[in-house]
Amino acid sequence: MVMKVEIFDTTLRDGEQTPGVALNVYEKLEIARQLAKLKVDVIEAGFPIASNGDFNAVKTIAENVKGPVIAGLARANFKDIDKAAEALKNAESPRIHTFIASSPIHMQYKLKMSPEQVLEAAVEAVKRAKSYFEDVEFSAEDATRSDVEFLCKLFSQTIRAGATVINIPDTVGYTTPEEFANLIRTLRERVPEMDRVKISVHCHNDLGMAVANSLAAVVNGATQVECTINGLGERAGNAALEELVMALVTRKDIYKVDLNIDTKQIYRTSKVVSTLTGIYVQPNKAIVGANAFAHASGIHQHGVLSEKSTYEIMTPESIGLTSNRIVLGKLSGRHAFVQRLKELGYELSEDEINRAFERFKDLADKKKEITDSDIEAIVEEQVTKIPQLIELEYFQTSSGNQAIATSTVRVKIQGNTVEEAATGNGPVDATYKALERACNINCRLVDYSIKSVSAGKDAIGEVVVRIEKDGRIFTGRGLSTDIIEASARAYTDALNKTLYNSNGNKPAETNEEE
Numbered sequence: 001m002v003m004k005v006e007i008f009d010t011t012l013r014d015g016e017q018t019p020g021v022a023l024n025v026y027e028k029l030e031i032a033r034q035l036a037k038l039k040v041d042v043i044e045a046g047f048p049i050a051s052n053g054d055f056n057a058v059k060t061i062a063e064n065v066k067g068p069v070i071a072g073l074a075r076a077n078f079k080d081i082d083k084a085a086e087a088l089k090n091a092e093s094p095r096i097h098t099f100i101a102s103s104p105i106h107m108q109y110k111l112k113m114s115p116e117q118v119l120e121a122a123v124e125a126v127k128r129a130k131s132y133f134e135d136v137e138f139s140a141e142d143a144t145r146s147d148v149e150f151l152c153k154l155f156s157q158t159i160r161a162g163a164t165v166i167n168i169p170d171t172v173g174y175t176t177p178e179e180f181a182n183l184i185r186t187l188r189e190r191v192p193e194m195d196r197v198k199i200s201v202h203c204h205n206d207l208g209m210a211v212a213n214s215l216a217a218v219v220n221g222a223t224q225v226e227c228t229i230n231g232l233g234e235r236a237g238n239a240a241l242e243e244l245v246m247a248l249v250t251r252k253d254i255y256k257v258d259l260n261i262d263t264k265q266i267y268r269t270s271k272v273v274s275t276l277t278g279i280y281v282q283p284n285k286a287i288v289g290a291n292a293f294a295h296a297s298g299i300h301q302h303g304v305l306s307e308k309s310t311y312e313i314m315t316p317e318s319i320g321l322t323s324n325r326i327v328l329g330k331l332s333g334r335h336a337f338v339q340r341l342k343e344l345g346y347e348l349s350e351d352e353i354n355r356a357f358e359r360f361k362d363l364a365d366k367k368k369e370i371t372d373s374d375i376e377a378i379v380e381e382q383v384t385k386i387p388q389l390i391e392l393e394y395f396q397t398s399s400g401n402q403a404i405a406t407s408t409v410r411v412k413i414q415g416n417t418v419e420e421a422a423t424g425n426g427p428v429d430a431t432y433k434a435l436e437r438a439c440n441i442n443c444r445l446v447d448y449s450i451k452s453v454s455a456g457k458d459a460i461g462e463v464v465v466r467i468e469k470d471g472r473i474f475t476g477r478g479l480s481t482d483i484i485e486a487s488a489r490a491y492t493d494a495l496n497k498t499l500y501n502s503n504g505n506k507p508a509e510t511n512e513e514e
């Protein structure tokens with residue numbers, strides 16, 4: 001029989017312990033409703049004794065969210081438990097989650113209690129909680145640094161007192177998969193009562209092993225896993241729900257467990273939580289990071305375009321995304337570029353593709369990500385071009401508010417390399433004068449305009465110039481992330497057209513005017 005593992009979400013309790021996060025009752029309710037859509041088995045809605053706000057949030061969620069068990073946290077004392085019971089009393093399925101630390105460090109320095117006192121407080125707490133509700137969870141805080149003998153005693157007695165769920169937290173993220181697996185196995189072997197309750201784990205991520213430790217516990221019999229959306233939580237956070245769930249689903253061949261979760265709600269839930277908590281998800285975060293289903297390198301893009309499973313172990317649709325993302329940049333190859341051209345509706349010849357691809361690579365060296373607008377601009381610039389009689393090989397400018405702008409350019413004109421320099425009213429003016437000299441063309445700048453083609457600080461600038469020569473107007477266009485370069489390219493393009501025209505050719509573009 002396939003074992004069922006329950007997902008206990010503590011985003012609203014441990015997740016809210018993330019430094020800088022404070023959710024109001026409406027925000028908590030919205031997250032709880034989304035967690036119910038995700039079909040988590042338990043929502044830990046808060047710590048009712050902590051504040052009136054948290055009490056109200058737990059009460060509101062208990063009264064309004066149906067489906068999952070609604071849990072409230074309480075220390076091992078009557079005041080906390082009574083308050084939690086009051087907040088939870090109208091829940092469809094309420095659970096009081098009471099806890100006390102069991103490690104020597106915590107007992108001695110924090111609680112200032114002997115093990116015997118802790119044992120007694122735990123048993124009394126569970127009995128008190130049981131007087132309110134059938135479902136009672138008991139946690140031995142810092143279990144992974146506790147004496148195993150003592151843990152066995154604590155769990156045996158709290159189960160006899162009525163606990164229905166025994167939670168084994170790795171409170172400070174100290175354990176390792178092997179050690180934790182061994183602890184779960186040992187406890188199950190040595191505490192016969194564990195057979196009749198749910199065995200839960202609650203792992204923190206201080207050494208980056210929260211998910212791995214939780215999975216090791218599942219393999220060894222844990223039937224409930226506590227986790228948070230986006231891995232939020234105290235210090236380095238808790239095991240991330242999305243990672244745990246997708247590991248259990250994707251590697252069902254190994255874990256062989258069933259879950260209630262509707263994985264298609266994962267992405268949306270992550271978004272809701274990051275928006276309401278203000279804690280953004282790092283781009284390379286597993287499952288829900290912006291790059292989790294993005295492919296940036298040519299070899300991978302080619303693979304994924306041929307067959308997605310070459311580089312995707314789960315589908316973006318399975319977590320609620322509509323598709324993967326092919327990110328065009330300097331590491332992309334021809335396959336991905338050609339595919340994007342097709343998607344944008346271009347039908348280009350081999351030669352046109354070659355030229356556009358060359359320009360794309362050139363631009364990608366300067367710009368992190370090439371957007372669709374960039375590609376459209378590249379195609380417009382490259383493909384509609386007449387033969388390059390003048391090629392801009394190099395330019396250098398210097399300018400400043402106290403200096404005379406100077407520019408040096410090197411161009412290749414019909415096979416000959418010419419270098420010239422000029423001064424001007426600014427770097428663009430100086431470059432234009434140097435280009436005119438180098439090309440030996442007398443013309444007049446009629447119009448100059450610049451606009452941003454794409455978004456962001458590294459956006460492409462598009463410069464369009466109109467020049468007049470012998471009574472005719474020629475238009476030139478230039479693109480670059482550097483506006484001086486875009487200006488130089490535009491002017492070179494226009495000069496090229498004047499030369500092409502004076503050689504007796506009919507300009508290919510329609511933008512030439514009499």
Ligand SMILES: CC(=O)SCCNC(=O)CCNC(=O)[C@H](O)C(C)(C)COP(=O)(O)OP(=O)(O)OC[C@H]1O[C@@H](n2cnc3c(N)ncnc32)[C@H](O)[C@@H]1OP(=O)(O)O
Nearest residue numbers: 017047049050051075076077099100101110111141171234
């Ligand atoms: C591992 C975890 O994540 S546990 C959950 C942690 N979350 C929180 O602490 C968030 C909410 N907490 C709060 O709002 C407050 O800390 C409260 C309301 C719980 C308590 O506030 P205060 O009464 O001002 O106490 P304070 O937080 O300074 O100290 C904790 C007290 O609880 C005691 N305590 C801690 N854990 C437990 C426990 N599980 N059972 C019983 N007593 C406990 C401490 O020994 C200390 O007792 P003392 O006041 O007699 O010295």
Ligand SMILES: CC(C)C(=O)C(=O)O
Nearest residue numbers: 099139141142169171
């Ligand atoms: C309250 C308990 C379960 C906890 O958050 C922890 O030990 O980390």
Ligand SMILES: [Mg+2]
Nearest residue numbers: 014171202234
């Ligand atoms: Mg915790």
